[in-house]
Amino acid sequence: MKSKGLSYCGYYLFTKRVLIVLDLELAKSILTKDFSHFTDHVIYCNEENDPLTGHLFSLKGQRWKNLRMKLTPSFASGKIKMMFQSLVDCSHELVRYMDGLSKSKEAMEVKEVVGRFTTDVIGTCAFGIECNSLKNPDSEFRKYGKKALAVNFMLKSLIAISVPQIFDVLKIPLTNPTVTKFFMGVVKETVEYREKNNIIRNDFMHSLIQLKNNVKLKDEESPGQLKSEENGNEIGNTLTLEEITAQAFVFFLAGFETSATTLTFCFYELVTNPEIQEKLRLEIRDVLEKHDGKLTLNAIMEMTYMDWCVNETLRKYPPVPVLSRNCTQSYKIPNSDVVIDKDVEVFVPVLGIQHDPDYYPEPERFDPERFSPENKTKRHAYSWLPFGEGPRGCIGMRFGLMQIKVALAVLVGNYKFFLNSKTRYPIVLDRQSLILSPLGGVWLNVEKVSD
Ligand code: HEM
Numbered sequence: 001m002k003s004k005g006l007s008y009c010g011y012y013l014f015t016k017r018v019l020i021v022l023d024l025e026l027a028k029s030i031l032t033k034d035f036s037h038f039t040d041h042v043i044y045c046n047e048e049n050d051p052l053t054g055h056l057f058s059l060k061g062q063r064w065k066n067l068r069m070k071l072t073p074s075f076a077s078g079k080i081k082m083m084f085q086s087l088v089d090c091s092h093e094l095v096r097y098m099d100g101l102s103k104s105k106e107a108m109e110v111k112e113v114v115g116r117f118t119t120d121v122i123g124t125c126a127f128g129i130e131c132n133s134l135k136n137p138d139s140e141f142r143k144y145g146k147k148a149l150a151v152n153f154m155l156k157s158l159i160a161i162s163v164p165q166i167f168d169v170l171k172i173p174l175t176n177p178t179v180t181k182f183f184m185g186v187v188k189e190t191v192e193y194r195e196k197n198n199i200i201r202n203d204f205m206h207s208l209i210q211l212k213n214n215v216k217l218k219d220e221e222s223p224g225q226l227k228s229e230e231n232g233n234e235i236g237n238t239l240t241l242e243e244i245t246a247q248a249f250v251f252f253l254a255g256f257e258t259s260a261t262t263l264t265f266c267f268y269e270l271v272t273n274p275e276i277q278e279k280l281r282l283e284i285r286d287v288l289e290k291h292d293g294k295l296t297l298n299a300i301m302e303m304t305y306m307d308w309c310v311n312e313t314l315r316k317y318p319p320v321p322v323l324s325r326n327c328t329q330s331y332k333i334p335n336s337d338v339v340i341d342k343d344v345e346v347f348v349p350v351l352g353i354q355h356d357p358d359y360y361p362e363p364e365r366f367d368p369e370r371f372s373p374e375n376k377t378k379r380h381a382y383s384w385l386p387f388g389e390g391p392r393g394c395i396g397m398r399f400g401l402m403q404i405k406v407a408l409a410v411l412v413g414n415y416k417f418f419l420n421s422k423t424r425y426p427i428v429l430d431r432q433s434l435i436l437s438p439l440g441g442v443w444l445n446v447e448k449v450s451d
Pocket residue numbers: 041056057058068250251252254255256258259262318319320323324385386387388389390391392393394395396397399400401
């Protein structure tokens with residue numbers, strides 16, 4: 001459609017009208033400039049039937065605005081810095097696990113392994129709980145995390161978006177009730193334990209407990225910060241136990257799977273482009289040497305080639321391939337007579353944009369240099385949207401990038417990775433997965449790098 005010179009096109013999804021945005025300036029208007037017309041995600045939310053759906057990703061209108069304002073300071077750079085050590089602690093277990101594999105010469109499915117690492121990281125930071133899923137692959141968190149994202153949840157979500165009345169009238173919860181029970185129980189126990197023993201930790205759970213107790217979190221510049229005119233009128237009521245469970249739940253789901261898939265695709269590209277893997281390893285080792293071998297946040301920030309590799313992975317394989325917005329106030333498309341009516345669903349096709357040869361020549365080629373400062377400035381800023389954009393963009397971007405980079409630093413810095421024949425080559429995407437995922441996983445062999 002874009003090659004025909006169109007800026008947008010539309011179709012019917014059953015009875016719903018959907019507009020697909022093809023032009024990047026229009027995407028910018030919808031996501032950022034004229035955000036007040038498109039404030040909601042297209043996703044099911046009914047807190048009465050299913051308390052875990054009352055989270056930041058799915059809340060709408062003023063309730064979302066109030067909550068986003070309250071949660072934004074928890075994701076500011078200062079707060080994320082304080083969680084860095086927890087990530088490094090989880091990475092020690094990853095190294096121990098990898099040492100075992102390199103000795104036994106067994107192949108590993110990389111998403112399973114890095115998924116256990118990201119589960120441990122988010123479990124610690126969002127719930128304050130050591131999940132130990134690297135040591136124990138059948139840990140409760142891993143079990144319920146997988147259950148929460150199982151295929152029937154994906155199918156139910158699609159039906160709930162298309163015909164929410166079925167779920168509302170029949171009072172069908174979207175979340176598996178055993179998952180709800182598990183997460184409710186964990187948060188209740190953690191909150192009670194921390195409050196009784198006066199425990200303060202630098203993690204998301206602590207921020208959530210402060211919000212439950214009506215402590216306003218200190219402001220700091222953060223991703224997707226709402227501008228004053230977009231702010232809710234007031235900070236609003238305190239959060240209930242159910243509301244904080246829903247937030248911890250979405251941090252967990254949004255945090256472990258997206259970061260694990262990004263790492264998986266990154267490893268796939270590194271093993272199929274060994275020269276890029278070697279260049280990245282040299283950078284990691286060089287920077288760490290300058291930092292006395294210590295993995296610090298500053299050291300990670302100095303790894304620019306790593307940043308380009310991660311950006312290029314997110315370009316080729318955005319975990320969330322389409323951004324959605326519901327038109328909440330009718331909107332006239334600039335320089336046209338077309339009006340987008342209220343309740344029309346608007347989709348921004350991130351995967352399509354990021355594979356458009358007009359922005360990325362030879363889009364199937366993995367080329368981290370596309371993200372060098374010179375090359376980046378040549379492109380429209382909205383040609384790279386893996387974290388979305390505007391006030392509704394990903395609140396966890398800094399945290400997600402940090403855990404991806406810590407894993408890359410400890411793994412690529414210390415081990416060499418090779419493609420195992422069990423991996424489908426070229427990669428095939430799993431059609432049953434809501435987020436972009438490789439069918440059959442990515443299998444690798446590991447060898448320790450000698451010092
Ligand atoms: C590679 C890692 C990640 C990717 C690619 C990613 C991607 C996204 C995308 C595309 C959106 C929708 C943005 C939009 O509609 O404009 C989003 C929203 C969100 N993400 Fe992430 N995310 C990642 C990591 C995380 C992490 C680590 C957390 C939490 C700890 C998180 C929490 C959220 C939340 C709560 C929202 C909803 C924001 C709102 O509606 O106000 N994400 N993410």
